[in-house]
Amino acid sequence: xxxxxxxxxxxxxxVTDPATINAITGFRDVxxxxxxxxxxxxxxxxxxxxxxxxxRQIDGPEHRARRRVMGRLLRGQGDRRFRSEVLMPTVERNLxxxxxxxxxxxxxxxxxxxxxxxxxxxxxxxxxxxxGVDTLEDAEQLRQAADPIQEAMRSWYMAxxxxxxxxxxxxxxxxxxxxxxxxxxxxxxxxxKAATTPEAEAALPNDLLTLMARELDPAWTGDEGxxxxxAVTDFINAGTFSSSFTLVHALxxxxxxxxxxxxxxxxxxxxxxxxxxxSEALRLHPIVPLFYRTATEPVTLTSGRKLSAGEHVAxxxxxxxxxxxxxxxxxxxxxxxxxxxxxVTPYGVAFGAGRxxxxxxxxxxxxxxxxxxxxxxxxxxxxxxxxxxRDRPAVRxxxxxxxxxxxxxxxxxxxxxxQGA
Amino acid sequence: xxxxxxxxxxDLPTGGxxxxxxxxxxxxxxxxxxxxxxxxxxxxxHEAESLSEGQLLGCEIECPWHFGRFDxxxxxxxxxxxxxxxxxxxxxxxxxxxxxDVPEAQxxx
Numbered sequence: 001x002x003x004x005x006x007x008x009x010x011x012x013x014x015v016t017d018p019a020t021i022n023a024i025t026g027f028r029d030v031x032x033x034x035x036x037x038x039x040x041x042x043x044x045x046x047x048x049x050x051x052x053x054x055x056r057q058i059d060g061p062e063h064r065a066r067r068r069v070m071g072r073l074l075r076g077q078g079d080r081r082f083r084s085e086v087l088m089p090t091v092e093r094n095l096x097x098x099x100x101x102x103x104x105x106x107x108x109x110x111x112x113x114x115x116x117x118x119x120x121x122x123x124x125x126x127x128x129x130x131x132g133v134d135t136l137e138d139a140e141q142l143r144q145a146a147d148p149i150q151e152a153m154r155s156w157y158m159a160x161x162x163x164x165x166x167x168x169x170x171x172x173x174x175x176x177x178x179x180x181x182x183x184x185x186x187x188x189x190x191x192x193k194a195a196t197t198p199e200a201e202a203a204l205p206n207d208l209l210t211l212m213a214r215e216l217d218p219a220w221t222g223d224e225g226x227x228x229x230x231a232v233t234d235f236i237n238a239g240t241f242s243s244s245f246t247l248v249h250a251l252x253x254x255x256x257x258x259x260x261x262x263x264x265x266x267x268x269x270x271x272x273x274x275x276x277x278x279s280e281a282l283r284l285h286p287i288v289p290l291f292y293r294t295a296t297e298p299v300t301l302t303s304g305r306k307l308s309a310g311e312h313v314a315x316x317x318x319x320x321x322x323x324x325x326x327x328x329x330x331x332x333x334x335x336x337x338x339x340x341x342x343x344v345t346p347y348g349v350a351f352g353a354g355r356x357x358x359x360x361x362x363x364x365x366x367x368x369x370x371x372x373x374x375x376x377x378x379x380x381x382x383x384x385x386x387x388x389x390r391d392r393p394a395v396r397x398x399x400x401x402x403x404x405x406x407x408x409x410x411x412x413x414x415x416x417x418x419q420g421a
Numbered sequence: 422x423x424x425x426x427x428x429x430x431x432d433l434p435t436g437g438x439x440x441x442x443x444x445x446x447x448x449x450x451x452x453x454x455x456x457x458x459x460x461x462x463x464x465x466x467h468e469a470e471s472l473s474e475g476q477l478l479g480c481e482i483e484c485p486w487h488f489g490r491f492d493x494x495x496x497x498x499x500x501x502x503x504x505x506x507x508x509x510x511x512x513x514x515x516x517x518x519x520x521x522d523v524p525e526a527q528x529x530x
Contacts, residue, residue: 035468064470064486067486068474068485068486071485071486071488074488075475075476075483075485075488076476076478076483077478077483077488079488343504343505345501345502345504351502354468355468355486357468357487357502361487361501361502362488362500362501365501366501367488367490367499367500367501368499368500368501369501
């Protein structure tokens, strides 16, 4: 298993020697471990300053209760509301800005990495409850402010000394706290205090900071450090990073598919086909390559594999999602609508599985699997005639070792007349 | 048919849901907006969480943990991450009581 090089960096060897952690690569084993009540999350990468105590790291009744509280944001098909009221208006605004400002050659252009990240930062701000993030420019400023934080949280995958990156990330988080977090939560505390009737309480904002101001989770109450970590880890980091890069991958795969199936280009305007394409892209390109678990007691998996109490394992999502025993001999190939065994989701374990399944899955996929953020965004882009920029190739980000599904830029252009697909 | 009488009617308003145990089974009973009654296993097929702690959306019940949804009329899973159906049971009103057809739990030999 490849990790960062050994160094004197205080964060690198903060935890168990990675060489002693067995990688689990079979889909059935990975899924079973995700679902097992005795396999607990394990923070392997020395980022307690960012992730400690957050919903992804806790387990048991505490996790169940936290998840239930956070579920208030998306319950009642809340994913639809956030998409329709925040995400898609941002996507549409971004798209119109690009289409209305073509280059000298009459071709509108944009960059898919920036396009996606700004949209998901706007969404993250709404989910968290950050005030003053109303325009694309505001979302871009938030993205720039959060960049060092996200780099620090991914630094385990980097080579060399993580120390300066982690220090800058903590500094950036303090800046985020002062500029965005504290004003927003202070305002919500006042709103909650003033909401003395059921009607007023029902009218409170539906966002993370309001849940915290309402003191609905005892661990959050009075622990501003945990509140900040929860907002940053789950929404700023997970909610923008994986979301945006999986969208770029989905576009990339669809564009390649179109080159190979020129007669099928019209299908890229069909939501049902795009849903299958998005699921395949998610399956093939999980942004977070590894999830870590610890056996809290001896475990024998259905496959016969035994884990001893205290044993750490690394769940290799990429390998599991290309398991030929499950996905067929062409598991490495992008095949929208591939036949799957009963009970296997078309995106595999890209969102994890079980009780710790990615909180944002309904936003990305949609409850019906068709109307999630990625399908809707791709539909808008293909309707505007999106294609790769013929003059500027995409630039991969190769600085993060095994986290190799990233781009620094992915230039795109649109058909001058806005013709679809 | 194993009908069980449950004195619940007044405690199950229109658009509401309740969890209860009948013949050893945890059930979720639902009264939809048109007053129709339905009963299903009170366990989400995704992660074995209690559906009666969720929300009724029309004729669908939403699990509050991961937002899987089920059609209360058929038990069919209608929203990811739920993929497997949940069992349903016949239920009717008899005055203020409910009559729910729940097979007695089989005792292992």
